[in-house]
Amino acid sequence: MNNQVLLEAPDIDSLQELFDGDFYKDIFHENSEEEYSKAIQIARECISRFLKNNKTPFSGIKPADLLSVFKTIDFNTPLENYKSLFEEIETLYVNHATAFHLPNYIAHLNCPVVIPALAAEVLISAINSSQDTYDQSAGGTFMERKLIDWTANQIGFDSNCDGIFNAGGSQSNLMGLLLARDYYSLEHLKHNIKIDGNPPESSRFRIFVSEKSHFSNLKNASLMGLGEQAVIKVKTDSQFRMNLKSLERAITNEIELGNIPIAIIGTAGTTDFGNLDPLNDLGKIANHYNLWYHIDAAYGCGLLLTDTYRHLLNGIELADSVTVDYHKSFFQPISSSAFIVRNKYHLNIIKHHADYLNPNDQDYDELPAQINKSITQSTRRFDALKLWCTLRLLGKxxxxxxxxxxxxxxxxxxxxxxxxxxxxxxxxxxxxxxxxxxxxxxxxxxxxxxxxxxxxxxxxxxxxxxxxxxxxxxxxxxxxxxxxxxxxxxxxxxxxxxxxxxxxxxxxxx
The missing domain is CATH 3.90.1150.10 (Aspartate Aminotransferase, domain 1)
Structure with a gap:
């Protein structure tokens, strides 16, 4: 029967000949440049209207009113052309999109974006490289690595550092907490969590954060099987910075209770108050108790760019790992974030080999693979290009x-x-x-x-x-x-x- 099916299967070349040249015009390839240019031009005109027509940051439309329009959409009936497509998109989205670039938008951590990064987005989407392996990105691999090295240098790390671009600060904070947990288990319990799962002692692991720290710390502890109970919230001072005496008391109290401190997470820029914990002193306490020290600088990383206020980040160089969000404080489009470690060998904790992607016997000095450093993304956009274009054209x-x-x-x-x-x-x-x-x-x-x-x-x-x-x-x-x-x-x-x-x-x- 299988042979009969094979004999009756249509010839692929013959099947393709049934379609005229326009059939493939929607696929991005060497013969679709005209169609691509037309689509991009109409999209550009849509953006121009967005800039020209928006005088306030929001249209004020109520959710119920917007939802009623969505109920008329039928995906089974394609639109006729790009003009009708973008007219629909303007009605449903653009006309009511929040205009972060306007001065009267001062709500959340959404920055206006710089134009070199927007130009980079055109290349990123069209060429569509994936950053997981060298054979899918080539020069993109080294651009990302150079930007990681540059960021780490601004932090104050030496050449032993490493890191990776990822989707955002919550993901970077997850990586920091995961490394803290797994490093402690390997170093002190001789237990490999990656292979054997959480050890019995993990129910007593404790992580110390400011009471004003980001919610992702609680969520990440839950995802890692430690539970929110593992996160000890430390009181803050009158300016909402972690109180050092309260931290020391919290650590000693947990030890007396028979629990196991494994990490301190400092916040360089709290979401609500925009203030930085005393990073240098936190680093000394982490060193004294032999704890992993992670700094969430998703908001405060912009201080790396300025000589006037760079001193506020003093002590960040003591961290074992750092979260940086370029899409908050480097004026980059979403998403553009990075996780940086002071000691590159710590990233080996999360490395996993797949024969079809990053086999164990591959020479990674010859053929590097960024996927060795990632925990949640295999296919990954070349977001680093946006920061590359920004720094090369505008400068720090x-x-x-x-x-x-x-x-x-x-x-x-x-x-x-x-x-x-x-x-x-x-x-x-x-x-x-x-x-x-x-x-x-x-x-x-x-x-x-x-x-x-x-x-x-x-x-x-x-x-x-x-x-x-x-x-x-x-x-x-x-x-x-x-x-x-x-x-x-x-x-x-x-x-x-x-x-x-x-x-x-x-x-x-x-």
Whole structure:
């Protein structure tokens, strides 16, 4: 029967001849340049309209209204051409996309992006290299490695370092915590977690973080089978930096309880407050107790670019591993992040060989493979090209100047808030995150949390200004995340005026 099937199977060459030349025009190849150029041109025009038409960071559309339009889409009926395609995309997405580049967007850690990186995106998507092995990326391998070396040098690591680009800070933090766990197990318990799973002692492993550290630390501990109970949250000081005495007490307390400290995670730029833990002192404590020291610099990595504020990162060179998010503080498009280790041999802990991809007997000095350093991505975009183009065209100094402008604006805004009787400011930021609330002194009998929630929601659905929020001791606060050098003190003063106006609206309505 198999032979009969083979004899009756259609001849591939004959099958291809049934289609005319236009049949393959949608596949990116040497004969589709005209179609590609047409598509890119229409996409470019769409982007131009996005820049030209957006005067506020958000359209204000309600989720229910947007969802009703999506219900009309039928994937079984293709659109006629690129013009109709991008008209649909504008209706569903572009017209309501958040405009991070506008000065009145000061909500989350989304930076405006630089044009050299956008140009790189065109190459990345079209050529479509994968960074896992040399035979899929060639020069891309060495571009990524050189950028890792450059970043590590800015951190203060020597030539023994290594690292890899990945999707974001949460993934890098996972890598740091995984190496901390597995290194401790190998070094002190002679137990290989990669092969044998968590040892019985792992239920007593403890990781120490600031109470204001990123949520990914808890999530990663859970994913690794340690449970959130393994993460010990350490109290912070008045400026929301990890308190050193509280850390020492927490470590000794866990030891007395029979638990096993394995790591300290320092935060170089908390999401809410933009402040850095005392990195140098944390490094000394980690060394004293022989603990893995990971620094989450996803937000604060932009300080590497500036001479004026670089000292805030003093001690980062003591870390065993570091998280860097270029798409937060290097003005790169999402996604562009890296995980850096001081000792490249620690990455051998996560290496796994597959005969079809990175066989054990391959000479990796001759044919390097970045997949040896990755834990969750085999196929991986060439995101490093965006940073390469940025540094080669703009240089570190100009990026650093952007960072200095941002910090300067945040400082001026904080000083202005301090002078306002109707605002309560919780922090002065090392970076650009300010937590505050509208709290009119001459008013009585109002719910401050409800009022500030009303302010944020009203601003969002008018689309005029996008700000963030958080809770501190169960009280609702507003938050500025200034990450755009185009945002000035005049913008922030104007936003505060709008906040005050909406606050007064609320008071008049109750």
């Amino acid at each position: 100094e100009k990026l650093g100047q952007y960072t200095e402008v941002i910090i300067d604006t945040a400082k001026k805004t904080a000083l202005f808030l301090d002078t306002q009787d109707d605002f309560e400011l919780l922090n002065h930021s090392d970076l650009g995150a300010l937590v505050f609330r509208y709290l009119p002194k001459n008013e009585q009998n109002y719910d401050s949390c409800a009022m500030n929630q009303y302010i944020k929601k009203t601003l969002f659905f008018t689309g005029e200004v996008l700000i963030a929020s958080t809770k501190v001791e169960d009280k609702f606060f507003l938050k500025f995340t200034i990450l755009n050098p185009l945002t000035t003190i005049n913008h922030t003063k104007n936003i505060l005026k709008k906040i005050k106006n909406h606050g007064q609206e609320y008071l008049q309505s109750i």
